[in-house]
Amino acid sequence: MAIRQLRNDDPPLRLRRIGFAAGAVLVLSSLGFLAVAWHPAIPPVESVPRAAPEHVRAGERLAKLGYCASCHTAEGGQPYAGGRPIATPFGTIHATNITPDPGTGIGRWSLDAFTRAMRQGIDRDGRHLYPAFPYTHYTGLTDDDVGALYAYVMSRRPVEATAPANTLPFPLNLRPLIAGWNLLFFREGRFAPDPGRDEAWNRGAYLAEALSHCGACHSQRNFLGAEVTARAYTGGEADGWWSPALGAKSTAAPPWTEASLARYLVGWDPQHGGAAGPMGTVLKAHAGVQGSEIKALARYTASLFPMPAPDRAPLDRPIPEDDPSLTRGATIYAGACATCHESGGWAAGGVPYTVTSLGQRSSVTGPDPRNLIHVLRDGIAPEQDSAGPIMPAYGDTLTAGQVTDLAAYLRARFSDAGPWLKLDETVRALMPRAPEPRSATKLEGRP
Structure with missing residues (x-):
């Protein structure tokens, strides 16, 4: 019986070779990925x-400009002791303890770590940190500033506190996968000044792009959670709040100028008001920061906006009388809001810390209603023994339907951008425990 000799082009041999080559590529790729993902531990210090x-x-001044405490301090917790939950589209990440406690904090970290x-x-043990910690921005910091921040946090009182476990689904809970994310989206490097700009602008750019990581909130992100460079400062979100665009996409009616930004960044600007939510925390952290630093931030941020600034007067127009929802909203506004917001504002001798018109507020004119709903639900209160905006919370008084009507009325009267889509759905998502209609107040004229 003749035995057929295998040729190099025989299908079985060719398939085996393809399989071997594919396997070799897979093994080499896995080894390469592990080499990239693995980092040695840095020895602890005594x-x-x-x-x-x-x-x-x-370091303290830098920590305020980077508002480090706002993330690394849990509500009611010790400063810098961690535990604060940070909501992301992928799950909840808890900020770590960065006090010099040797067991639960960073007390055994060297400056190199x-x-x-x-x-x-990468932490001292060689583990990847989730990019909710903005190392993608901090990579631009100078050696001196990193050293000063290290000196400051290591001078804090040690607190023994272990952060709760993160709640991320598989496989996102596998930290080595972050190495792949870094390969795609992270580029290490120091901040490079622009020789064509003055010292103040470059200082502001350094603060905004590196230390204060402004783009982390004010930029759009892709489906993997990375900032989209081409859409920097076109608006984003933080902790369930909408972050307005900084630049040509801004919906603010009064133009942002260097002077108005400098006032706003320390608490209040007559044309734009003050901040609540995550941005309010940033402004609180700015207390005690040198005026030159705030002016530099304002100089850089103002350069993001078109110049000359567009002249857009705040809108205030009559609402249609044949819309029942807007009529109900107008009645609620008259009973709950008009006393302060129809006073002419602080600039006209009205209620302190009140803008002349709600048409000046981006929470009303912007494309996302969440900021307005947050404020209507939770109100605004200044720090104890401090002056600042104050507004009652209506989350326990108004029903979700009433808040929807009020928000729709404010949008129709003070903005020409059209109704918010899915407003009722958004209100109900943010007010799941709102009172039922039968227990609501009579602000909307119903029995």
Whole structure:
């Protein structure tokens, strides 16, 4: 019986070769990925040398500009002891303890370990940090500033506190996968000044792009949670709040100028008012920051907007009388809002910390109603023993339907951008425990 000799082009041999090649590529790719994903632990230190007071004070100023405490302090918790939940589209991440506690904090971290975490997103043990920690921005920090921040946090009182476990689904709970995310979206590197700009602008750019990581909230993100560079500062979100666009996409009626931004960044601007939600936390952190730093931030941010600034007067127009929802909203507004908001505003001698018209507020003119709903639900209150805007919370008084009617009325009267889509759905999602209609007040004229 003749035995057929296998040729190089025989199908079985060719398939085996393809399979072998594919397997080899898979193995080599896996080894390469592991090499990229793996980072060695940095040896712990027994103690941290005491830093000079001026170095600690410099770090404190930087921490305020980076509003570090706002993320690393849980509600009612000790400063910098972590535990604050940070909601993301992929699950909840809890901020870590960055006090110098040796067991649960970073008390055994060297400056090298701290620097690696800030600039590469790798902790002392070699684990990848989730990019909810904005190392993608902090990578631009100078050596001196990283050292000053290290000196400051290591001078804090140690607090023994373990952050709750993150709640991320499989496989997102596997930290080595972040190495792949970094390959796609992260580029390490220091901030490079623009030689064509002045010192103040470059300082503001450094603060905004690196330390204050403004784009982390004010930029759009892709489906993997990375900032879209081509859509920087076109609006984003933070902690369930909408973050307005900074630049040509801004919906603010009064133009943003360097002067108005400088006032706003320390708490209040007569044309734009103040901030609530995550931005309110940022402004609170700015207390005690040098005026030159705030002016630099304002200089850079103002350069993002078109110049000369567009002249858009705040809108205030009559509403259709044949729309029952808007009529109900007008009645609620008259009973709950008009006393303060029809006073002419602080600039005209009216209620302090009140703008002349709600048409000046981006929460009313912007494309997303969440900020307005948050404020209507939770109100606004200044810090204890501090002056600032104040507004009652209506979350326990108005029904979800009443808040929907009120928001629709404000939108129709003070904006020409058209009704918000799915407004009722958004209100009910943010007010799941609103009172039922039968227990509501008579603000809308119903028995």
